Amino acid sequence: MPQLPPDLWSRPRIAAALATCDMAAVIEGVRTARGWSQGDLARAVDYSQSWVSRVVNGQQALTVAQVHDLARRLDVPLHLLRFDGTAPPTPEEIPADRGGERGTITNGSPQNVVHTVVNETTAPALRSITGGQRRMDSTSPTLDLLPSAVTHVQLAERMLVKARGTGHHSAVSAAASEASGFAAWLHADQGDMGSARMHYRTAVIRARQAGMRLLDVYMLGSLAAFEIDTAEDPELGLGLVQEAEHVLGPSAHPTARAWLACVGALAHAGIGDRSAAAHAIGRAEKEISRSGNINPPWPWVFAFDHAKISGYRALVGVRLRSPHDARTAFAEAARPVAQGAKQSAVLKVELASAHAEAGDVDEAFRLAVEALETGVRFGSARVVDRVRSFRRRYRGPGAVCVRELDDRLAALVTGTPVAG
Known part of the structure; x- marks a missing residue:
């Protein structure tokens, strides 16, 4: 298969198409760059030629899933596609x-204030x-x-x-x-x-x-984690992890490889692929056991260790609805106080989910109430939304602890103080 020109994605027409998710222009740009006929393009993406023709001519609307699929098949970097039509x-x-940092023109003379x-x-x-x-x-x-x-x-x-x-x-x-x-x-x-x-x-x-390759990988991995965990789009997140792994290469520092493998494990768990998630966690464990896993490279601050992998294993367990595995892993992980308050609150909600799945309702809702208090104190919509999502998923019996959380959530909407 012909290689794409390295500057393809930065060419003005293609960059504009990526910025607005104009897949017709992106696909046509890839086809032209590879020297393909429309039939070649159809075979590459495994769709009919008539369907591809309608897409290229702007006559066929695409779902988000189809955009992801076409981008993967054509090696279009997922992080460059702007689904909301905005670009940085x-x-x-x-x-x-206003002070004229770049200079203003007055009577034909530059005046740099x-x-x-x-x-x-x-x-x-x-x-x-x-x-x-x-x-x-x-x-x-x-x-x-x-x-x-x-x-x-x-x-x-x-x-x-x-x-x-x-x-x-x-x-x-x-x-x-x-x-x-x-x-x-x-x-x-x-x-x-x-x-x-x-x-x-x-x-x-x-x-x-x-x-800076490692900084590139760190930011790609951070975007992947955002898509997996916050935007709840594990398929897109997995594609970004795979792109980051390609950039990272096979001989990078173990800390970087272990972290990226754990982010990938979250994506696999979100998709429901238990085997792939376990394999990714296993790869991370092998990386941190290497003798070179000391003095983590910037932009990582701390070396990736067994406690951090236990934390990811716990998150994977929550997503795969394996509460006992998740609770065991949380116990092995680093203490929540080592995290910032907001991140610690997010982890408390995850742990609350594991306790609820295991039938420990009192502990689950105690943790959820603590997380909610932190979310309100720090104005974190992310934490508050996680607690609300936890409550919506709970289908168990009512109890005093359940009513307490309900009262606190209601108070956020009504603005009335919680009694007691």
Whole structure:
């Protein structure tokens, strides 16, 4: 099969088609780039030629599942497709400051009111801001952090424009990737799926501009985890994991390979493939047992160890409705206090699901109430929605603990305080 040109996805017409999920233009671009006839294209995607003709001519609507299938068969990078029709801003689309950061023209003469120099301190300064925001995430409501995080992304993008043609472009690109990745995390916590995807996609693009393979993989894997866990689209998440594994290669650091295998295990579990999920967890365990699994590579902060794999095994058990396996794995995992408050609350809801499946209703609802309190305190729509979803799934007998959670959820809607 002819190889696709490396610059195909960045060509203006194809990039615009990807940004609006115009699959007719994307498919026709792939067909032309490979030198295929329409019959060749039909055979490659395993659809009839008449159906392919209608798609290419814009006469055949596609389901999301068909878009995923065609992208997989044609090697279209899934993370570049924009299902909501929005794309991340390019540096040129970021407006200049009113102070004239890029300069204004008056009587034909450039007047730079403000001139910012990008140097070896720029990228570390940008990264330190992101690092500080991440540390505050464990103690601050998301809505308090989100405006400054978005502003920081805009700052990083402006610095990236100024870094063009300098020896600092790669480092600033990496800093911009980190900033966008954190903004994506915050938007996801607020349930803003479109903005979260936009920022994750920007994070991947900036990582690739930086030429940092591990950062590229980390952002792709983070996007995959978002699609699997928050957007509840394990098929799309699995495709992104597979793309990240291709980028990572077979000889990467064990921490990176173990983490990515665990994200893949969540995708397999979400699909219901018990065997593939177990195989992925097994691969992760082999990786962390390698002698080289020390001093994790940036952007990972901690080495992937048995406790972390136990945590993923527990999440897999919840999704596969294996409550006893999940509870055992949760007991082996790192203590929740090691996590940030919001992430710890998410894990409490997962553990609550395992207890409920095992028939331990009191403990399940105790954990759910604790998670809800954290979600309300930190303004985390993600945590609150997880608790609501947990309650909707529960079909067991009523009890005092069940009524307590119901009262608290009702109070969120009515605004009335909970008695007692």
